[in-house]
Amino acid sequence: MWVWVQILISSLSLGSFYALVALGFSLILGITQAFNLAHGDLIILSGYLAFALWKFYQVPFFWTLPLCLLAMPLVLLPLQMLLRQVKEPYGLNTLVVTFGIALLLQNAMLVVFSADYRLIRPDLPHYTFPELPLTFTLNQATLLVLSLAATGLVHLVLRRTFLGKALRATIEDREAAQLAGINVKQMGLVAFGLGGLLIGLAGPLYGQNMYLYPAAGTEATLIAIVITIFAGLGRSRGILLGGWLLGLAESVAALTLGIRWRELVSAAVLLILLYFKPEGISSAREG
């Protein structure tokens, strides 16, 4: 029985990590319909920023989180200004443009940081429960708390503020929102700003839970896309639930079938979900 409790702990922390990686992507895509293929590379950039602060300026790991959180919107806003110039078909064209930006970022990071693998290693303590075969680490707790906090805050903004109302209206029907007097271009700016904050949060955690290297962004973007499909666009709670479900599916597959089945089982779960609930797990089916 304790094995399953340990699996649950691992799944929740892994899923929380996935959710943090995906939250910004989902928000930007939902509000602006910009398919940001450079999302993962921006997370890696944020990770490198955190690594530089931690390694060369001895900034404690937890302090790199707010610093990167504040720095990344400054990177995202010029991106938003660039994507505003993109013509129709907007979705496809932003995909192409951001793909190019991803390549630029990867090569820039290769030149600046080299291809060496970097790890942020804050040596966080872990706890073993007396007489129980369970281990719980501060890292796992951090991921859980931050994912809940980020999801909760995004949810509060979207549900409890006028700004959130305007953002939701833009997600649901951009043209109708525009007709209702909502400045959708400003909403785009807000989306990228919020997305930047979330990317800034995800970067240091990526460097601490995975490892940083210039081409790592592709993997992160893929995680973001999969979780967004799981959850549905702009659904913050769905993102967290989707992350946890994906983490659980992978962990159970690893335990019962073997670690090599992780990705296959996740892909199967995704396909089944797309078949039965193509709008995402937390969305009501249209019509």
Place this chain on the structure above:
Amino acid sequence: MRLIKSGCCGLSRFVILLGCCLFPLIWPAPGAAAGQEIVIGEINPLSGHLAKHGAEIHEGVLYAVEEANSRGGLGGYPLRLISRDDQSKPEVAINQAQNLIHREKVVGLLGGYVDSLVGPISELAAKYRVPYVASASLQRSLTARKNPYFFRVSRLDGLVRPLCQFTAQAMKAKRVAILHTATPGSAEFAASVKSCLEKAGVDVPLLEKFRPGCPDFSVFLLKVRQAKVDVLISGGFYADNLILVRQMQEGPLGLRAFVAPWGVAYQSFVAEMGRGAEGLFGTCAWNPGITLPGTERVSQTFVEGFRQRFGQPPNTTTMHGYTSARALLAAIDAVLTTGVKPTGEAISQALRQLDLSLPMERLKFDEYGDPRFYQQVVVQIQGRQMVPVYPLERATGQVDESLARR
């Protein structure tokens, strides 16, 4: 009249355009036309997920070429190295190899990391009769077919045998878990180690495969704990071991040792993992201070020269690149000395007759193109240093079991 006129002009324009497109292909490539330099090609992953290792091999190759040029080249001819990036993708490796062979007219090929990249290039080498000395290749099937134009400076047996003997005899393990990546070389490595251990009476209750880039090994480590194994052998790459070792620190596993052939025996790994690297076991064919007996001075000269050139010390991967380049250059030199034109066939013949004493190994190829005397040593990280502990004739220290426990 108008139709004929425009047709005429159109045809002329078309012909001119066609000519412009074909011109670069029919004009001889610079290297071949000049006839005053020896051109060799190198293909490595300089971007993508294997970029770190590809860059290290490239530096080793480049250093060997610059070293040769500083001595006046080969047979009085300067060497020109053309480096290409395969982006860690087999299809790009093939394209780059074809470019080097047909357009740049290289006399030999070097480089390569992982067999999925090396394998396709070896096929092209055979097809177009251009000798290829791979820097890092293990899969047995690549040499089993006796490709006369394919050689490599590493072999699987040189890794499996010492590792298996260390685990069974030195550590006296009773139960071993093996984790490996889903790559051809690593899968073959795992199967070979398992077979060898089982012949030595060691149980292998857990053998698992994973895709490189796996973000989480916590479930696997849970199974390791449940299986009550003595030793965990990881056939993962450097980056995978970063996560695995970090997660191993999160709870007691009951392990007496963790051994990883790829990734632990690097100063950069020790620097990245800090205290977490203490006591871990790795394997290497060479490292600064760990060299073939009798080559200490040459090895030290190499380390100092490399550090001066690149601003950082070399590692075992760099040395693989350097060794492969030294082999090819020695073969080309041998051909030039006889006054024969350095064709693919002549160079391959010369490679077969090589017998070089290098810091990494005594390099002599067998009939399959494998190095006869390649052998890795097992090292343990003690006090942030790599201490050779096995085989005993190469050991400079002893196994510290208390440090190794996880």
